[in-house]
Amino acid sequence: MIRVTRLLEVKDLAISFKTYGGEVQAIRGVNFHLDKGETLAIVGESGSGKSVTSQAIMKLIPMPPGYFKRGEILFEGKDLVPLSEKEMQNVRGKEIGMIFQDPMTSLNPTMKVGKQITEVLFKHEKISKEAAKKRAVELLELVGIPMPEKRVNQFPHEFSGGMRQRVVIAMALAANPKLLIADEPTTALDVTIQAQILELMKDLQKKIDTSIIFITHDLGVVANVADRVAVMYAGQIVETGTVDEIFYDPRHPYTWGLLASMPTLESSGEEELTAIPGTPPDLTNPPKGDAFALRSSYAMKIDFEQEPPMFKVSDTHYVKSWLLHPDAPKVEPPEAVKAKMRKLANTFEKPVLVREVE
Amino acid sequence: MLKYIGRRLVYMIITLFVIVTVTFFLMQAAPGGPFSGEKKLPPEIEANLNAHYGLDKPLFVQYVSYLKSVAMWDFGPSFKYKGQSVNDLISSGFPVSFTLGAEAILLALALGVLFGVIAALYHNKWQDYTVAILTIFGISVPSFIMAAVLQYVFSMKLGLFPVAGWDSWAYTFLPSIALASMPMAFIARLSRSSMIEVLNSDYIRTAKAKGLSRPAVTVRHAIRNALLPVVTYMGPMAAQVLTGSFIIETIFGIPGLGAHFVNSITNRDYTVIMGVTVFFSVILLLCVLIVDVLYGIIDPRIKLSKAKKGA
Numbered sequence: 001m002i003r004v005t006r007l008l009e010v011k012d013l014a015i016s017f018k019t020y021g022g023e024v025q026a027i028r029g030v031n032f033h034l035d036k037g038e039t040l041a042i043v044g045e046s047g048s049g050k051s052v053t054s055q056a057i058m059k060l061i062p063m064p065p066g067y068f069k070r071g072e073i074l075f076e077g078k079d080l081v082p083l084s085e086k087e088m089q090n091v092r093g094k095e096i097g098m099i100f101q102d103p104m105t106s107l108n109p110t111m112k113v114g115k116q117i118t119e120v121l122f123k124h125e126k127i128s129k130e131a132a133k134k135r136a137v138e139l140l141e142l143v144g145i146p147m148p149e150k151r152v153n154q155f156p157h158e159f160s161g162g163m164r165q166r167v168v169i170a171m172a173l174a175a176n177p178k179l180l181i182a183d184e185p186t187t188a189l190d191v192t193i194q195a196q197i198l199e200l201m202k203d204l205q206k207k208i209d210t211s212i213i214f215i216t217h218d219l220g221v222v223a224n225v226a227d228r229v230a231v232m233y234a235g236q237i238v239e240t241g242t243v244d245e246i247f248y249d250p251r252h253p254y255t256w257g258l259l260a261s262m263p264t265l266e267s268s269g270e271e272e273l274t275a276i277p278g279t280p281p282d283l284t285n286p287p288k289g290d291a292f293a294l295r296s297s298y299a300m301k302i303d304f305e306q307e308p309p310m311f312k313v314s315d316t317h318y319v320k321s322w323l324l325h326p327d328a329p330k331v332e333p334p335e336a337v338k339a340k341m342r343k344l345a346n347t348f349e350k351p352v353l354v355r356e357v358e
Numbered sequence: 359m360l361k362y363i364g365r366r367l368v369y370m371i372i373t374l375f376v377i378v379t380v381t382f383f384l385m386q387a388a389p390g391g392p393f394s395g396e397k398k399l400p401p402e403i404e405a406n407l408n409a410h411y412g413l414d415k416p417l418f419v420q421y422v423s424y425l426k427s428v429a430m431w432d433f434g435p436s437f438k439y440k441g442q443s444v445n446d447l448i449s450s451g452f453p454v455s456f457t458l459g460a461e462a463i464l465l466a467l468a469l470g471v472l473f474g475v476i477a478a479l480y481h482n483k484w485q486d487y488t489v490a491i492l493t494i495f496g497i498s499v500p501s502f503i504m505a506a507v508l509q510y511v512f513s514m515k516l517g518l519f520p521v522a523g524w525d526s527w528a529y530t531f532l533p534s535i536a537l538a539s540m541p542m543a544f545i546a547r548l549s550r551s552s553m554i555e556v557l558n559s560d561y562i563r564t565a566k567a568k569g570l571s572r573p574a575v576t577v578r579h580a581i582r583n584a585l586l587p588v589v590t591y592m593g594p595m596a597a598q599v600l601t602g603s604f605i606i607e608t609i610f611g612i613p614g615l616g617a618h619f620v621n622s623i624t625n626r627d628y629t630v631i632m633g634v635t636v637f638f639s640v641i642l643l644l645c646v647l648i649v650d651v652l653y654g655i656i657d658p659r660i661k662l663s664k665a666k667k668g669a
Contacts, residue, residue: 058567085572093569100567105560110582110657119578120568155658171568 006074007179007211008034008057013071015056018064022284026052028235029071034179039205039212041222041243043258044232047280050215053232054181057213058098059088075179094124097172097210101184103164107156113140113167114152120174139170142207144200162193166200176208183215198224219262223247228316231255234281234291241317248342250333251311251319251351253298260336274334290322298323298331311351314344324351363651370643377639378428378632382421385631392437392626411437413628424632433633438625444633447618452637454524455602455614461530462537462599463592469538470545471588475581477546478553489546496543505536505609522611533610537603541595545588553584585656593649597642601634 010032017024027049034040042050055061057073059080073080075095083091092098100106108116117139118132127135133152140148143166156164165185172180182201186194202225205212214225222229223243230240231254239252250256257276278295281287287294293303302322311324322328332338391413393404408414412423427434433444477489512532513521519531556562557580565579602616615634622630653660 060563060566089569089571091569092567098564098567100560100564102560106564108561108565108579108583109659111579119565119570123569123574157659168564171564 005036006033007036007038007076008213009072009074010053010057011072011074013053013056013073014069015052015061015066016069017066019284025069025283025286026066026235027056028283028286030232030235030237032230032237032240034211034213036178036211037205037209038227039214039225041214041216041226041229042232043216043219043222043229045217045280047283048232049235050217050232051183052235054098054183054213054215057179057181058092058096059083060092060098090124093120093172093177094175095177096179096181097175097177099165099168099172099180099182099185102188103161103168104188106168107164109156112153112155113159117152117167117171117174120171124175135174136170139174140167142173142204143167143170145170161189162196165189165193165197169197169200169204173204173208173210177210179211179213181213181215184217185214186221187216187218194221201225219258231258234286235283236291236320238292238320239318241314244342244344245314245317248340249313249317249344249347250337251313251317251324252292252321253296253323253333254292256333256337257295259340260334264336274336300328310354312348312354313351314346314348317347318354319351325353326350359651359654363647366647366650370640370647373643374636374639375425378425378636379421381632381635382424383417385628386417388626390626392628394626411435428632428636433636434629436627436630438622438627438630444629447630448615448633448637451602451613451615451618454612455607455616456600458530458534458537458606458612458614459596459600459602461534462541463596465534466538466542466545466595466599467588467592470542471549471581471585473542473546474549474588475553475576475584477550478557478584479576481554481557486550489550493543493546496539496546499539501536501540501603502605502609504539505533505606508532508536509609522609524610524612529610529612533606533612536609537599537606541599544591544595548587548591549584552587553580556580556584559583582656586653589649589652589656593646594642597638597645600645601638601641 010030013027013030014025015027017026030049030053032040032042042053044050052061052066056068057075057080068081071081075091080088080091107113114133114136117136118129121127121132121135136152137148140151145151145163145166151159156167159167169185185201186197189197198221201212204210212225214222216222226243228240228242229246230237231246231252232238233254239246239250239255241249246255247259250259254276257274260274261276263273276295281291281294287304288307289305290296290299290303290308293299296303300322306322308320308322311319311321313319313324323331333341391408392411393399393407399407405414412420415423424434431445433448435443436447439447473489473492477486480486509521509532512518520529523529562575562579565575570578602614602619604616604620606612607614607616615637618630618634619638621627622634
């Protein structure tokens, strides 16, 4: 495979939290990569480790109680894990920008919006006061805030939720980061505003050519923005592929479950949405074998005994499930998923067992 | 803003009127009078005195004439300190108490916030526990014990400062520490808990995600937001400390206002009771007003001009 320019490569990353109840293994060996200009969506339920993964890249996880157990985070080939706090400060904001979930609380209520933006510039660039102020106005204009000259001198409480999220985006983009991590940026917003923010992010990506990691639990959002998708469950990536591969040729029963529980335009009001039964496992004592086995109707005996390996379905599509093993019985995905299944051109004849995602 | 302050001043006058009325009648309702002492005065002399000070008139007439003079900021003559008016007592005592109080407030505020912030930054580490122990001492050791210990250590043993009296700056040092210890401990606890809350908030994470250093995050983003509860406490605390403490001023022999609060009651010195009460109320109301204005400056979400309905 031709190696395109990899911006970010996360290798076997494991992070745990020490609590009174024992060690919580929030993420347990995560592998993924991100190319320049690409958008990767990480999806999963609450507690699957999405946010921990994103905050780990910025090293914003409070330590203690959290700690890096193993693994590497290669940003432009340089490992971020061993960097000191001081060195990380030059990465945060400058190389990697971050957008948080709740715009109502992620801005400082007692500081003018303009100052919160110029602060980033003063930290990472040699810039005069006037130039910084001008740039803040430009940034507000870029993210679609009307009357930026006036707005720049206002406080966050004078903005609506959607407008605040635009400010947060402007802040994250201020120093032209190569990577933008958006941790559920639309979850706290209502649907029409969600659509506007997503449009804005797509627009901006074209304009300034940054890579994006998009954390969400909303598959509708994923289809809209992402190039590739990684599905997380219980601290691991269970399936990863291009958007088409995940939506039209999903292989993991957990992905099936997620897709089946999503309403579509075709679904009539009568049919009930399916839900994945049960709750995610307690990561203080992660289950032996496949973490999803307890909630899966496709579970086999081996799922309770041995952790499944990765199978490669195409050059870009990887699945961590015993169901792809040659000896596994052939199973049918749920109706809702099956209806949308398509044969994709680049799929291999047979899944190939691999050690890890390459 | 000015309109707001103007409106608040009108409310203050109404409040003061209520305070004057209630205090006046409560004081009169208490048994005894300024001239009833252990040694009984001959009834003729007492009648003469009462007539001289207008105490023989009906209560309501006394009340109206008192209201008139208070409106002119004239609190009348003292019954016990011959030849001195209440205004004289206040204008000689208050500057002393104010100097001492202001020093104590600055000390309490500076050290209290500093200790609180340190404790919050090193939450659950030895620094936090040290501050916790200090603040428990500060709050639970009464000021007269504090004063005695300070006098013993710094003047008797080390000879660094004078034991008591009121002369130069050196004389203010020990009493202001004794006066500041309780509010300082209180401020430290308040700012610690609100700092911890603020440090866990989302916008602090945002600030860290910008790549700001820890001091920058603390100073620029955290402290200002953590200061509101401290400002709330500052209002009544400042009024109390500025008008003098009976205990501290007695122990250190300071000619402040504090003593009058207590002595005037035991003396039934009607005009002094009324005078210091009204004066204290004015200071308290002013402090509360200042706090409210400060709120608006510290937190832009609090709009003073919109307080119409609430106030």
